Amino acid sequence: GEDSEEEDDDDDEEEEPNLKTKHHSKLKRKKRKKAAVVAESLSNLVVYTKSVKFHSFSHAREHQQYYENTSLGEKKAHKLVKTSAPDFIQHNMVFITRIYPAASRTLSSNYNPQGFWNVGSQMVALNFQSLGLPMDLNNGRFQDNGGCGYVLKPLFLRTNQWGFNPNSYRHNLKPAHLLLKVLELCDARMCVCELGGWNVGGGRNVGGGEGVWCGRGCPSYLEHLYLPLPLTYCFSTSNLLLLYL
Secondary structure, three states, X not given: OXXXXXXXXXXXXXHHHHHHHHHHHXXXXXXXXXXXXXXXXXXXXXXXXXXXXXXXXXXXXXXXOOOEEEEEEHHHHHHHHHHHHHHHHHHHHXXXXXXXXXXXXXXXXXXXXXXXXXXXXXXXXXXXXXXXHHHHHHHHHOOOHHHOOOOOOOHHHOOOOOOOOOOOOOOOOOEEEEEEEEOOEOOOOEEEEEEEOOOOOOOOOOOOOEEEEOOOOOOEOOEEEEEEEEHHHHHOOHHHOEEEO
């Protein structure tokens, strides 16, 4: 009987290490992260940019690396556009900046992206599920370059020689005019044309809502519409303009 009891004790001692090993391997399996399924083409892009926290433009000049990008909420970005537009433009000449909608937009509404394009922000995110003027401007902006989703910024947003500031107004300039010829207007009593671009803020468009009227049920042919256009648009900032019909 004594021999059998000693043998049982020996068996228990042998089982304890096995239990510890099994428990340890089980913990390792729990800690092991499940591999995410990512498209190879998307994964290959990760090497080009790295997201970092934005502190200030001066901090970025001192510490941010060329391959690092920052993300700004629309409220903070809008404040920087109003108070430090030239610094914002200089920052975007070197680094990539992403703007995203505020979390308070619970109904997926959108802001006007034009103000952020005016300071050279490369990635201005919108809620694509919500139609309206902001998405119309976005679609119009990226129709260029074959609709590939990439449009080269104007030269004055890529070089320092211009000293462009979207918040400044240049006075005493001789106005120019943009002539639009309406070839045909059917099933609508008015064709409204608006210009969006430089000095556009809060959803207001330069030029207002000028229009061509036609009678009920009567198509209008070859009507002419004149929109006042400052010379600065024609020669320095015309690449920022969007014609909204």
